[in-house]
Amino acid sequence: MSAHSKKVKSPTIIYRSKEMEHTVEQAAKIAQQDVPVMIYGATGTGKELFARLIHDNSNRSQKPFIAVNCAAIPENLIESMMFGTEKGAYTGSEKKKGYIEMAEGGTLFLDELNSLSIDMQPKLLRYLQDKSYWRLGGDREHHSNVRVVAAVNESPALLIKEERLREDLFIVSVWVLSQFQNLKIEKKISHYLLIISSKNTKLLLIITSQALPKVLKACLKPFIGMVMFAC
Known part of the structure; x- marks a missing residue:
């Protein structure tokens, strides 16, 4: 049984198959690109372990890794906890760092992003686009x-x-x-690396053969230059 490739810094990820070994190595390679990442998988499939692997194999590995479960935060608190607050933002509030500021220079892992309200998502989108945000009750933009x-x-x-x-x-x-x-359950499965490129976007997907139809349906807009490699 292999824990991980010797060339890859990894938390304890237990697997036997060459397919999973390759997936670990691919995740480590993607870690070097310093881009936002979305991991899709069922509960209990080790998504946070792979998030940590990506952090540990990036140039941010010596900086903080902050893990947040979006589903565990009440909707009325998510903005202040994500972006921080200024004193007086609401009754009894004090100046406080948010998760983004706490993770400065490192990686912020947002688990169960699908629990984030649709009203909060544009603010996260803005941060992803230009690395800017506003503290709750603040009067200036932060980066x-x-x-x-x-x-x-x-x-x-x-x-x-x-x-x-x-x-x-x-x-x-x-x-x-x-x-x-x-x-926890070793299965032999096929993986694919799917690269979809448009004018301003490149989408890299590591997926199983079973997930392939769902992924293709997720591409709601036409993309140019679809290339698929068997892994």
Whole structure:
């Protein structure tokens, strides 16, 4: 049984198959690109482990790794906890750093992004586009250098169709969309690296053969230059 490739810095990811070994190595390569990442997989498939792997194999590895479960934060608190607050923003509020500021220079992992309200998503989108944000109650714009790795446990195509995930948030930058096997149960599965390019966007997907039809349906807008490689 292999824990991980010797060339890859990784948390404890247990697997036997060459397919999973290749997936680990691909995630490590993508870590070097310093771009936003989205991981898609069912609950219990080790999404946070892969987020940590991406952080550990990036040039941000010596900076903070902040993990946040979006589903665990009340909707009325998510903005202040994400972007921070200024004193007097609301009754009893004090000046406080948000997760983005806490993760400065490092990686912010947003688990269960599909739990983030549709009203909050444009503010996250703005940050991904120009690295700017406003503290709750603040009177000036702030900038921060943080890589965002997000995870969803439902099909992005379904989330977009049901208007629970903004399409522009999905395609704003380079995303890695992964559906991993359950790390507790070893199965032999095929993986593909799917590269979809448009004028301003490159989408890299590490997916299983079972997930391929769902991924293709997720591409709601036409892209130019689709290339698929068997991994």
